[in-house]
Structure formats: structure tokens, C-alpha cells
Amino acid sequence: MRPERTGSQPVRSEQDVVLARQVARKLAVECGLRLVDQTKLVTAASELARNTVIYGGGGDMDWEVVEEGSRKGLRLVFRDEGPGIADVKLAMTDGWTSGNGLGLGLTGTRRLVDEFSLESAPGVGTRVTICKWN
Amino acid sequence: MERIPILRMGEFLLVTIQVDMHDQLALTLQDDLAERISRTSARGVLIDISALDMVDSFIGRMINTISGLSKVMDAETVVVGMQPAVAITLVELGLYLPGVSTALNVERGMERLRERLDAQ
Ligand SMILES: Nc1ncnc2c1ncn2[C@@H]1O[C@H](COP(=O)(O)OP(=O)(O)OP(=O)(O)O)[C@@H](O)[C@H]1O
Numbered sequence: 001m002r003p004e005r006t007g008s009q010p011v012r013s014e015q016d017v018v019l020a021r022q023v024a025r026k027l028a029v030e031c032g033l034r035l036v037d038q039t040k041l042v043t044a045a046s047e048l049a050r051n052t053v054i055y056g057g058g059g060d061m062d063w064e065v066v067e068e069g070s071r072k073g074l075r076l077v078f079r080d081e082g083p084g085i086a087d088v089k090l091a092m093t094d095g096w097t098s099g100n101g102l103g104l105g106l107t108g109t110r111r112l113v114d115e116f117s118l119e120s121a122p123g124v125g126t127r128v129t130i131c132k133w134n
Numbered sequence: 135m136e137r138i139p140i141l142r143m144g145e146f147l148l149v150t151i152q153v154d155m156h157d158q159l160a161l162t163l164q165d166d167l168a169e170r171i172s173r174t175s176a177r178g179v180l181i182d183i184s185a186l187d188m189v190d191s192f193i194g195r196m197i198n199t200i201s202g203l204s205k206v207m208d209a210e211t212v213v214v215g216m217q218p219a220v221a222i223t224l225v226e227l228g229l230y231l232p233g234v235s236t237a238l239n240v241e242r243g244m245e246r247l248r249e250r251l252d253a254q
């Protein structure tokens with residue numbers, strides 16, 4: 001796997017959530033993702049970016065265009081140094097929210113992408129990595 | 135403050151969402167609509183989302199809230215023009231819009247609203 005291009009985008013405000021969606025869309029198009037997959041990835045990015053702002057107190061989105069043989073994909077990492085998630089298993093339950101959400105963001109996102117991983121430690125922060133292949 | 139315009143068409147209100155909405159804009163639209171339904175005694179609301187290339191849980195929830203809210207205020211809401219890719223993504227995300235009527239385009243949505251009103 002050879003990383004082709006990488007970059008980073010601040011995710012600190014509601015406006016940044018919109019920007020994160022737009023960056024994700026542009027890159028997804030570049031990676032040759034078909035429309036439905038673009039839409040899934042952009043929606044996933046929107047969910048994770050919002051979590052980063054609301055629960056993580058702001059952070060960053062790192063992106064990387066990845067290649068494996070003839071396949072291209074887009075990997076996004078949302079990371080923050082917020083309070084972290086005490087019970088990751090609980091957070092990954094459909095419908096569970098600590099706020100006013102629907103509790104769909106994390107579980108729904110996992111269904112929308114090809115690869116999903118969540119690392120979090122209380123007091124340290126949260127890091128969610130997703131990837132979608134063309 | 136940035137706002138999404140609400141157009142009055144007879145006894146209906148039409149909202150065409152053409153921007154990539156940030157959360158506050160969506161919340162403002164929700165409040166504005168409630169206020170307009172009450173002020174104009176509108177019987178129906180059409181929300182045209184054909185220009186939206188994604189609907190996440192936040193926007194989905196806004197649509198749900200507007201639909202529920204309009205019912206309480208004796209108006210019907212029809213969401214029109216959802217792109218197929220958006221619909222597929224919503225289902226996979228796990229966001230169902232129970233009680234939200236949808237139509238393919240504004241004309242059909244308008245017909246739907248008229249039928250509803252005639253049936254009452
Ligand atoms: N970056 C983060 N930092 C700290 N806690 C988080 C973070 N992301 C998610 N969480 C916790 O995980 C819970 C579940 O997140 P998820 O996105 O699934 O649902 P939600 O944001 O509560 O609702 P929805 O996304 O449906 O609006 C959140 O309520 C929050 O407690």
C-alpha cells in the first residue's frame with residue numbers, strides 16, 4: 001500500500017463540519033468512488049466531524065488517498081484530545097447517546113464504510129479511522 | 135444572520151434547501167417554519183431537498199422534527215426530491231423517517247398535499 005497524498009483539516013466548529021464534508025467529497029471523487037459510495041463516505045465524515053466538535057471539543061481530520069494494487073481508497077482519521085469515551089462498547093450501541101443525538105453517528109458510520117476503528121481513552125482523546133475503497 | 139428562505143404558495147409553504155447547511159442554519163429553519171406555519175395558517179409544507187447531496191443524522195432529525203411539528207400545527211409536510219444515493223445512505227445509516235411523507239418532485243408533492251387536504 002503506497003500513500004499517494006495526505007493532508008489535514010481542522011474540525012473545530014460547525015462551519016468546519018461543512019468544510020470536512022466538502023473536502024471528503026472532493027477526495028472521494030478523485031479516488032473514483034461511485035456516487036453512492038461518495039455519499040456514504042461524506043455522510044460518515046459529517047457524523048464523525050460533528051462528534052469531534054460536540055463531544056471532543058474540536059480536533060482534526062487527517063486524510064490519505066491510499067492505493068492497493070489497482071484499487072484506490074480514501075482514509076479519514078478524526079482525532080481530538082477531548083474527554084474520550086469511557087465505555088466504547090456502549091457508545092457503539094445503536095441508539096445510545098450521552099447528548100441530544102439519535103445515537104446513530106458511530107454505529108451508522110460503521111455500516112457506511114469498508115473499514116472502521118475507534119480508539120479512545122478517558123482524559124486522552126478519541127480517534128476514529130474510516131476507509132472506503134472504490 | 136444567514137437564513138433559508140420560505141416561500142408562500144397559496145395555503146402551502148415551500149422551502150428549497152440549496153446550501154450545504156451547517157447545524158445552526160438547520161435549527162433556524164426549523165424555528166422559522168414553525169413561526170410561519172402559525173402566522174400564515176399554512177396547511178402544508180414542501181421541503182425540496184433535491185439539491186442536497188447528503189443528509190446526515192442531524193439534517194434527518196431536522197426533517198423529522200419539522201414533520202412532527204407541522205402535524206401538531208395542523209399542517210402536513212412532504213419532503214421532495216431526495217436523491218437516490220441519499221436515500222440509500224440514510225437507510226444504511228439506520229435513519230428511518232417514520233411519519234415523513236416523500237414525493238419525487240415538487241409537483242407530485244403538491245398533489246399529495248392537495249389529496250390530503252381534500253380527504254379531510
Ligand atoms: N469524539 C468523541 N469524544 C467523546 N465522546 C464521543 C465522541 N464521539 C462520540 N462520543 C460519545 O459517543 C456517543 C455516541 O455517539 P454517536 O455519534 O453514535 O451518537 P450521538 O452523537 O449521541 O447522536 P447522533 O450522532 O445520532 O446525532 C455520544 O453520545 C458521545 O457520548
Ligand SMILES: [Mg+2]
Binds near residue numbers: 047050051105
Ligand atoms: Mg454523533
